Amino acid sequence: MPDHAPVTTIVFDVNETLLDITTLEPLFARLFGSGEMLREWFPELILYSQTLTLSDRYVPFGDLAAGVLRMVGRNKQVTITDDDVAELKGLIGSMPAYPDVKPALKALRDAGFTLVTLTNSAPSHSPTPLEKAGISEFFDRSFSVAETGKFKPHPATYELVAQEMGVTGASLCMVACHLWDTIGAQSVGWKGAFIGRPNNSILDAPGVPKPDFCATDLTDLADQIRAAGS
Structure with a gap:
């Protein structure tokens, strides 16, 4: 009932x-030439967070976000540096x-x-x-x-x-x-x-x-x- x-x-x-995650767009525009790449990174982040849970594994969301950024970079032949990752984490937290x-x-x-x-x-x-x-x-x-x-x-x-x-x-x-x-x-x-x-x-x-x-x-x-x- x-x-x-x-x-x-x-x-x-x-x-x-x-x-408002759209405030991350300038970072993605700098790295990939388009702020719209935010919309490729974020769904991948959610996909892999849920994949880990379905696989009975856990990685802190911030670490996963950094890893997915590097993965998207490799997919687009863009080198993601430690400074880029630090910038992403700082922006997410603010x-x-x-x-x-x-x-x-x-x-x-x-x-x-x-x-x-x-x-x-x-x-x-x-x-x-x-x-x-x-x-x-x-x-x-x-x-x-x-x-x-x-x-x-x-x-x-x-x-x-x-x-x-x-x-x-x-x-x-x-x-x-x-x-x-x-x-x-x-x-x-x-x-x-x-x-x-x-x-x-x-x-x-x-x-x-x-x-x-x-x-x-x-x-x-x-x-x-x-x-x-x-």
Whole structure:
């Protein structure tokens, strides 16, 4: 029987959902002659993170990101130096929040929701990416898949959050711009909320779960979640 419990805890993906990865484009333009190469590197990064999990292996996301950058470089006959890798890691750790993020987070927090994050990235020392982006104050907890040794969308990553927060089922809602993330959350009984970011769209195919909420602006998405619980 479907769980129609109201949402109390909202779990946010971080990279590309809250933080703007398009700010990495100048690095890819310098290395490869086109900022669009970001869109070859990032899907490969996600592919190999999920491959490792399916193979029961784990490599920290930052190390994997560097390795995939070098792999893409070899594919394009471009030499990737240690300085290039260091620049990539520095940029990933300093991405700004999208303009719609702060207003949406404030509205949800003011409405009484508990807000946490769940990221593929490993934990980092202060100042964290959320602190640098000026949005850490909105979150009660920040979770990393490193605690499970499995990347999203493995069920263990979502179950970690539910256990630690003491909340189960559809009282939890996953907000992400990657449909594979909302699908993973919905597979363990959560609600899914999809935010359309550049180069991210809904997959419309038989058997693919549709998000419970969907918008192209995070403020609109927040309004939908609030309205569903009123």
